[in-house]
Amino acid sequence: xxxxxxxxxxxxxxxxxxxxxxxxxxxxPPMQAADPSVDDMDLANGMDEPAPVEVDSVAxxxxxxLWVRLRAGYGLDLSVENDRIRxxxxxxxxxxxxxxxxxxxxxxxLHYIVEQAExxxxxxxxxxxPVVESAFDPFAYSHGRAAGPWQFIPSTGDYFGLHRTxxxxxxxxxxxxxxxxxxxxxxxxxRFDGDWLLALAxxxxxxxxxxxxxxKNEEAGKPTDFWSLKLPRETKAYVPKLIxxxxxxxxxxxxxxPLQPIRNEPYFAEVDTGGQIDLAQAAKxxxxxxxxxxxxxxxxxxxxxxPDGPHRLLVPADxxxxxxxxxxxxxxxxxxxxxxxxxxxxxxxxxIARRNRTTPEVLRSINHLxxxxxxxxxxLLIPGPAAGSDSYTLSADSRLADNQNRQRDGRQKIDHTVRxxxxxxxxxxxxxxxxxxxxxxxxxxPGDKLSIGQTLAVxxxxxxxxxxxSRGDNNMVRQVRYSVRNGDSLYAIADRFNxxxxxxxxxxxxxxxxxxxxxxQRLTLYVDIRQSY
Numbered sequence: 045x046x047x048x049x050x051x052x053x054x055x056x057x058x059x060x061x062x063x064x065x066x067x068x069x070x071x072x073p074p075m076q077a078a079d080p081s082v083d084d085m086d087l088a089n090g091m092d093e094p095a096p097v098e099v100d101s102v103a104x105x106x107x108x109x110l111w112v113r114l115r116a117g118y119g120l121d122l123s124v125e126n127d128r129i130r131x132x133x134x135x136x137x138x139x140x141x142x143x144x145x146x147x148x149x150x151x152x153x154l155h156y157i158v159e160q161a162e163x164x165x166x167x168x169x170x171x172x173x174p175v176v177e178s179a180f181d182p183f184a185y186s187h188g189r190a191a192g193p194w195q196f197i198p199s200t201g202d203y204f205g206l207h208r209t210x211x212x213x214x215x216x217x218x219x220x221x222x223x224x225x226x227x228x229x230x231x232x233x234x235r236f237d238g239d240w241l242l243a244l245a246x247x248x249x250x251x252x253x254x255x256x257x258x259x260k261n262e263e264a265g266k267p268t269d270f271w272s273l274k275l276p277r278e279t280k281a282y283v284p285k286l287i288x289x290x291x292x293x294x295x296x297x298x299x300x301x302p303l304q305p306i307r308n309e310p311y312f313a314e315v316d317t318g319g320q321i322d323l324a325q326a327a328k329x330x331x332x333x334x335x336x337x338x339x340x341x342x343x344x345x346x347x348x349x350x351p352d353g354p355h356r357l358l359v360p361a362d363x364x365x366x367x368x369x370x371x372x373x374x375x376x377x378x379x380x381x382x383x384x385x386x387x388x389x390x391x392x393x394x395x396i397a398r399r400n401r402t403t404p405e406v407l408r409s410i411n412h413l414x415x416x417x418x419x420x421x422x423x424l425l426i427p428g429p430a431a432g433s434d435s436y437t438l439s440a441d442s443r444l445a446d447n448q449n450r451q452r453d454g455r456q457k458i459d460h461t462v463r464x465x466x467x468x469x470x471x472x473x474x475x476x477x478x479x480x481x482x483x484x485x486x487x488x489x490p491g492d493k494l495s496i497g498q499t500l501a502v503x504x505x506x507x508x509x510x511x512x513x514s515r516g517d518n519n520m521v522r523q524v525r526y527s528v529r530n531g532d533s534l535y536a537i538a539d540r541f542n543x544x545x546x547x548x549x550x551x552x553x554x555x556x557x558x559x560x561x562x563x564x565q566r567l568t569l570y571v572d573i574r575q576s577y
Contacts (some may be wrong), residue, residue: 050268098447110306115294119167120240122291126271128280133288133299140301143292148304149178152311152339153193157222159310164226167240169290173225173247176285182216182342183443187480189489192224192342203229210403211350217343218358229555241270241283249279311339313364317371320351321379324431329374330359330367338438345440347378347429351409381430389420401441407443443488448501452485455503458570460523462498474568475504476553528565541571 057227136143157171158482177195178184190197192215196206204224208216214220232243246254257273262553266272270283297304300427317326323344327334340342340358349357359367383550385396393404404416411424418424429436438440449457458470483490494500526537534545551568561567 049558053503055361074555080308094447103503108305108308109142110155110158110308111303113291113308114168114171116164117158118294119166120169120266120287120290122169122287122294123273124287126218126284128284129288132281132285133291133486136288137301140389144302146175146179147293148306151304152352153182153218153222154306155310156218160222160226164230166226166230169286170229170240170244172289172293173244176291177281182218182339182440185487185489187483187489189491190215192221193218194221196221200228209350209352209408211346211348211352212343213345214343215395218312218340220343237269243276244283244286245270245273245279248282249276251271253279310361312358313361313365314356314358315368315371317349317355317357317379320349320377321357321371322348324379325379325430326357326367326371326434327376330363332566333361334435335437336360337378339438341392342438347431347433347436348427348441351406371509382419383426383428385424385426387418387420387422389422392416392485393418396424396426397568400428401429436570438526440487447487448485453502455505458502458504458523460502462494462500463525464496466494468492468494471500471502475502477502477504484574524569524571526567526569528561528567529564530563530575532561532563534561537567539571543569543571 085420101488110209153174154171158168159173161168161171162190167434174180174193177190178193180193182193184193185191186195188197190200191213193213196204196215201208201215201224204227205268206217206220206224223417229243229247232246232251233240236242236246236254242254243260253275254273257275258268261268261272262272279419292299295302323337324347325333325342326335326349330337337359339359340360341349344350358366383400385400387396393407393413396418397404398408407413407424407426408416410427432442458475460475464473468479468482468488472482475482479490482488482500483492525539526541528537534548538545538548548567548569
């Protein structure tokens with residue numbers, strides 16, 4: 045097993061050599077943090093806090109506590125005081141349990157981040173930036189399509205070589221995203237002559253935004269430090285928030301906020317798997333829960349690691365040797381479960397992929413196909429989970445299902461199947477819900493694209509929804525788009541689909557204000573598919 049420091053440097057070099065964009069880092073767009081009102085209900089399902097550190101004395105805390113090491117490496121001016129900092133600090137002081145939970149949750153990742161920042165001689169306050177960005181939730185996904193603990197947006201992630209595939213999203217990879225974020229922050233600091241506050245502001249708002257604000261102040265003969273610049277509202281709060289957090293960590297007793305000690309030792313170790321492996325199988329070999337494995341390897345979207353690598357897993361440090369030995373004894377053909385499918389006349393790769401919950405790209409890669417052409421009679425290898433789908437509790441599908449089905453007080457759930465031409469905005473208007481709400485219920489951002497056939501959960505307050513829900517099995521209720529024909533009336537349509545006229549009016553706001561319906565008009569209906577029409 046390689047030393048973590050050596051691995052980190054190599055990974056960091058790999059990130060920089062694998063840049064997918066030719067744009068200058070100065071041209072990268074802003075990366076907004078996750079919503080500041082992060083609620084623990086919205087954090088990763090099953091994200092248990094690590095066990096508390098047990099210590100025998102104050103002296104042992106000083107020797108072993110990672111917070112002590114972090115404070116020793118502070119490099120920002122934390123003596124500054126102003127209303128912008130006090131507002132943020134007072135919020136945390138009013139929510140000490142939240143601060144305690146978030147910082148305790150950081151235990152899985154903080155030692156590695158501190159180690160990498162130290163190696164670069166960076167101010168260690170930067171190690172606390174994921175508190176601002178994601179509340180140390182590796183699955184955080186913001187309204188601006190930012191993902192992971194450091195909240196990389198797609199274009200900036202691409203620039204730093206954080207690849208996104210069906211199998212994984214490396215913006216959530218603990219090692220790769222940390223090194224990419226520190227690379228980015230150092231570049232921004234270099235751009236602003238070592239001013240870390242301007243670098244932090246640029247991380248949030250974009251370097252161009254900060255540079256323009258500086259030029260305006262220069263032209264007006266005003267100071268060009270962070271506190272004097274006219275910046276977006278979020279950015280003006282972003283830097284004070286980090287300073288407030290660093291001040292609290294520096295002296296938690298002063299602000300009456302408990303700070304759970306964190307061991308000053310690596311939480312995880314890296315193990316070379318030599319190839320793709322099923323995550324349930326890997327968790328069993330390491331003798332840890334699959335939730336813990338996902339939380340250390342949150343980049344993986346599915347039930348297995350990516351076939352394209354990097355072929356490694358992070359496991360708790362005290363389980364690394366056990367996992368390595370067990371992995372070495374496991375036959376290669378037992379690392380993944382494969383099904384053999386004989387191609388039938390009329391089959392196409394897309395349909396086979398959909399039936400097996402995978403993609404044509406995956407099937408092409410595994411079966412070494414140059415295109416989507418397949419021949420009847422030949423055999424395809426299809427990957428599948430070794431355990432039941434319920435076992436992979438933090439896979440993308442499981443997290444989506446948990447979020448979509450989480451009860452919302454005073455609301456009823458409707459399953460909306462995406463049709464051609466649908467957008468989140470149009471769907472939100474149809475159900476009278478907010479676009480951000482709709483996106484959040486479905487682990488999306490408002491700007492994300494929809495796919496035909498995709499199922500969205502809509503939690504509506506509408507009276508029509510209540511009527512549908514009262515029929516019993518919501519899974520039997522489907523949305524129908526009905527085109528009005530000559531001779532149709534609301535009463536005839538209601539009778540045909542076994543709904544009421546009031547239902548139809550509540551589902552279609554334009555109908556409610558008119559006495560008659562017109563041929564060609566499209567109505568939205570929610571019908572029980574167990575009925576025959």
